[in-house]
């Protein structure tokens with residue numbers, strides 16, 4: 001395994017980092033978070049630079065890059081602004097990756113150039129009120145009509161719906177002996193008649209928000225189906241594993257930002273006549289935070305490297321998702337404690353990391369489910 005980056009990759013990392021520092025710095029991030037406003041300008045800037053098509057084949061206007069480059073983009077975006085990174089992740093994963101890997105040539109022509117240019121945004125609806133961790137138990141029905149499908153049902157926690165043109169929706173087209181069969185994935189326009197979204201109040205993820213979706217006899221044309229009818233589960237597992245790379249890279253970047261803020265603070269804040277970072281009780285927290293960020297980063301690039309070589313396993317993905325999410329949560333908690341009362345105020349960003357990091361161990365498969373996946377590979 002080669003953990004060195006090429007000169008081009010180092011340059012790419014620097015340019016994403018500099019873009020955030022120059023154009024979309026702390027005040028911008030805080031403003032979007034406070035006002036629950038999507039970071040549209042930043043998203044468009046990434047699109048104009050061609051970053052949103054990073055993993056799309058060059059024939060379709062993309063960058064044709066592999067998983068390591070995707071991880072660099074997500075890590076640096078997460079370091080600058082996690083919620084923006086989660087928007088980028090959806091476009092890269094549920095858009096670029098899903099269509100490149102599972103779409104027909106006609107669908108690739110139709111969607112990929114627009115995704116690459118930032119003109120088309122995609123979100124994902126898998127979770128339902130009665131099927132969360134048990135995702136394959138989904139019930140939202142897509143009745144074949146001849147010309148396409150008529151979709152009726154409910155999805156919950158569909159995030160980024162308000163900034164999306166399409167929602168990649170997992171539906172049930174038939175009831176089979178095994179719940180993993182009979183699933184079909186549809187690209188549904190977010191403005192479709194019969195589709196309504198109700199925002200949910202949450203602890204974080206405010207700029208993009210999350211929603212409850214109602215599908216009431218929504219008509220979806222046949223050629224909006226991604227992948228085979230009734231055989232959609234493999235696409236979902238592929239996507240969930242790809243998404244684990246994106247989410248973990250973004251959260252590793254965010255954890256680094258939380259660590260950077262904490263380090264600055266403990267060097268400047270004096271109590272008992274010295275910087276608080278000189279107290280071992282504080283410096284050990286920082287050391288623990290550094291170790292967690294370092295290991296998360298190593299796991300991100302180990303997994304990316306394996307994805308590029310075509311040897312990544314579900315266990316690799318689960319290990320990464322579990323560790324990176326739990327680490328971001330722990331780093332944010334330790335950082336907030338090191339800032340004392342100021343960490344609890346809205347004047348500092350540790351409160352945002354503390355809130356945002358709680359989603360990491362829940363969304364995209366909880367930490368318990370990741371442990372189940374790992375334990376299963378151990379014969380348990």
Ligand SMILES: Cc1cc2nc3c(=O)[nH]c(=O)nc-3n(C[C@H](O)[C@H](O)[C@H](O)COP(=O)(O)OP(=O)(O)OC[C@H]3O[C@@H](n4cnc5c(N)ncnc54)[C@H](O)[C@@H]3O)c2cc1C
Nearest residue numbers: 124125126127132133157158159210362363364365366368
């Ligand atoms: C802010 C937010 C954004 C989200 N965005 C999206 C999105 O865009 N698209 C989407 O499809 N979904 C999204 N989700 C949904 C998310 O993936 C689910 O919340 C998650 O998979 C857990 O499902 P659940 O909430 O129904 O919890 P449940 O499945 O009801 O689990 C409740 C608890 O039981 C535990 N548990 C359940 N089964 C087991 C088991 N077999 N072994 C051990 N423990 C178990 C869980 O780990 C958890 O602690 C989002 C969620 C949130 C909160």
